[in-house]
Amino acid sequence: MKATLTVLGSGTSMGVPTVGCDCAVCHSSDPRDRRTRPSVLVEYGGASVLIDTTPDFREQAIREQIRKIDAVLYTHTHADHVLGLDDLRPLSYHHKPNKLPLYARPEAADFLRNMFRYIFDATYKFGGLAQVELRIIRGPIELFGARFDPVTVIHGESEIYGFRFGSAAYLTDHSTIPEASFACLQELDVLFLDALRHKPHPTHSTVENSLRIVERLKPKRAFFTHICHDLPHAITNAALPPNVQLSYDGMKLDFEI
Ligand SMILES: [Zn+2]
Ligand SMILES: [Zn+2]
Ligand SMILES: [Zn+2]
Numbered sequence: 001m002k003a004t005l006t007v008l009g010s011g012t013s014m015g016v017p018t019v020g021c022d023c024a025v026c027h028s029s030d031p032r033d034r035r036t037r038p039s040v041l042v043e044y045g046g047a048s049v050l051i052d053t054t055p056d057f058r059e060q061a062i063r064e065q066i067r068k069i070d071a072v073l074y075t076h077t078h079a080d081h082v083l084g085l086d087d088l089r090p091l092s093y094h095h096k097p098n099k100l101p102l103y104a105r106p107e108a109a110d111f112l113r114n115m116f117r118y119i120f121d122a123t124y125k126f127g128g129l130a131q132v133e134l135r136i137i138r139g140p141i142e143l144f145g146a147r148f149d150p151v152t153v154i155h156g157e158s159e160i161y162g163f164r165f166g167s168a169a170y171l172t173d174h175s176t177i178p179e180a181s182f183a184c185l186q187e188l189d190v191l192f193l194d195a196l197r198h199k200p201h202p203t204h205s206t207v208e209n210s211l212r213i214v215e216r217l218k219p220k221r222a223f224f225t226h227i228c229h230d231l232p233h234a235i236t237n238a239a240l241p242p243n244v245q246l247s248y249d250g251m252k253l254d255f256e257i
Contacts, residue, residue, distance in 0.1 A: 001044050001045050001145065001146065001166075001256065001257050002044065002254060002256065002257075003042060003043065003044035003146070003165075003166060003168075003254070003255055003256065003257035004042075004043045004044070004252055004253070004254055004255075005040055005041070005042050005043075005168060005170075005190065005252065005253050005254075005255060006040065006041040006043070006064055006250070006251070006252045007040055007223075007225070007247045007248065007249060007250065007251040007252075008036070008039040008040060008041055008050075008054070008056075008057070008060035008061075008064065008249070009035065009036035009037045009038050009039045009054055009056055009060055009249055010035045010036075010038060010225045010226075010227055010246070010247045010248050010249050010251070011035025011036055011037055011038060011226070011227060011228070011249075012035070012037075012038070012080070012196055012204075012226050012227060012228040013037065013078065013079065013080035014228070015035060015036055015037055015056065016033060016034065016035040016227070016228065016229045017034070017229070018228075018229050021229060023229055024232065025229040025230070025231070025232050026229050028232065028233075030232075030233055030234060031248075031249075032233035032234070032246075032248035032249075033232060033233050034249060035227055035248070035249060036054065036056035036059060036060055036249055037054030037055055037056045037080045037081075038052065038054065038080065038081070038172045038173075038225050038226045039051060039052040039053070039054045039056075039057065039060065039081075040170055040192070041064065041066065042165060042168075042257070044144070044145075044146055044257045045144060045145055045146075046144075047070045047071075047143065047144035047145075047146070048066070048068055048069050048070050049069075049070060049071050049072075049073065049143055049144075049146075049148070049165075050069050050071070050072045050073070051072075051073045051074075051075065051163060051170055051172075052072075052073075052074060052075055052081040052082070052172070053072060053074075053081070053082060053083070053084035053085045053087065053088060054080055054081060054082075054083065054084050055079065055080065055083040055084050056084065057084025057087045057088070058084060058087040060249075061087070061091070063249075063250065064250070066091070067091075068091060068094055069088065069091045069092075069100060070100075070143070070144060071100070071101050071102075071103065071143050071144075072088070072100065072101070072102045072103065072132075073103045073104075073137075073141070073148060073161075073163055074102065074103065074104040074105075074108055074112070074161075075160055075161050075162060075163075075172055075173060076105075076108055076155060076158065076160035076161065076173060077104075077108045077111040077112060077115070078173070081172075081173075082112060082115070085102075085112070085116055085119075085130065085132070086116070086119075086130060088100060088130050088132060089128065089129075089130045089131075092130045092131040092132050093131055095131055096131055098131075099131045099132055099133040100130075100131060100132045100133070101132075101133055101135050102132050102133065102134050102135065103134075103135050103136075103137050103141060104134060104135075104136070104137060105136070105137055105150075105160075105161060106136050106137075108160075109134045109135075109136055112134060113134060116130075119132065120134070137150050137161065146165055146166060146257045147165065147166075148163050148164070148165045149163065149164040149165070149184055150162075150163060151163060151164050151169060151171065151181050151184050151185065152178055152180070152181050153171055153173070153174035153176070153177050153178070153181060154174060154175055154176040154177070154178060155173045155174055155175060155203050155204075156175055156202055156203030160173060160174075162174065164184055164185065164188075165257055166255060166256050166257030167187070167188060167189035167190065167255050167256045167257070168188065168189060168190035168191070168192075168255045168257070169184075169185055169188055169190070169191050169192065169219075170192040171191075171192060171193055171194065172192065172194055172225055172226050173194055173203070173204065173226060174193070174194050174204070174205055175201070175202065175203050175204060175205060177213060182216070182217070185217050185219075186217070188217065188219035188220070189219065189220045189221060189255050189256065190219060190220070190221050190222075190223070190253060190255050191214065191217060191219035191221070191222045191223070192222075192223050192224075192225050192247065193205060193210040193213055193214070193222060193223075193224055193225070194210065194224070194225065194226045195207045195209075195210040195224035195225070195226070195227060195231075195246075196226055196227065196228050196230075197227075197228045197230035197231060198230060198231075199230065204226060207224065207231070207236070207240075210222075210224055211240075211241070211244065214241075214243075214244055219243075220243065221243055221244075221245075221253070222243060222244045222245075223244075223245055223246070223247040223251075223253075224244070224245070224246050224247060225247045227246060227247075231246065233246055233248060
């Protein structure tokens with residue numbers, strides 16, 4: 001089935017421009033150097049699946065004219081991936097009397113339940129709550145005729161998820177990809193990888209490290225995300241191999257799911 005992936009945000013946790021920064025990238029006039037927090041939307045057969053709800057979700061949804069979300073998959077619970085959960089409210093109301101399903105690993109679901117207690121705690125109810133429900137990821141998920149496979153990656157000291165769906169995979173926030181996960185990432189058309197910057201970081205991949213992953217997995221097309229203000233779009237892209245590009249906010253690509 002044909003699918004479209006839209007990059008809602010391609011930036012690192014602080015976003016680009018970064019608050020209070022006077023560097024050249026933060027002052028760049030290239031729109032691709034404006035990076036909201038990292039998230040993608042996957043659309044196929046009339047279904048819309050969102051990966052992560054960033055603090056910029058509201059702005060991203062307005063920019064991309066998102067009219068509905070059928071499910072949300074969470075990679076992990078860092079602030080830059082979850083803090084837009086409340087902005088699902090208007091889209092969640094379309095699901096009444098049902099609820100918009102949010103999929104997360106067991107410990108991530110516990111964390112979200114705590115963090116957004118006013119939504120999930122029945123004793124704490126008041127009007128205007130997001131109509132959402134948590135579902136635990138225990139293996140591959142069937143969503144509207146497509147299969148989403150969780151792919152374990154290491155993010156600093158935590159084990160978190162990326163996802164493979166059809167011929168594409170989206171891995172954000174990884175410092176290492178465990179050997180066992182490579183089997184799930186073969187024969188890809190599209191591969192998204194974390195590439196924060198050039199300088200090593202304890203919880204994120206670098207351009208150089210992610211290029212090595214591309215070299216090993218040989219996807220047809222690779223895109224880097226979770227990018228900080230160290231990487232000017234045009235200059236960085238020009239130095240990358242032809243099948244690898246920095247992603248940017250609003251970028252859309254077609255693939256098979
Ligand atoms: Zn992140
Ligand atoms: Zn800057
Ligand atoms: Zn993170």
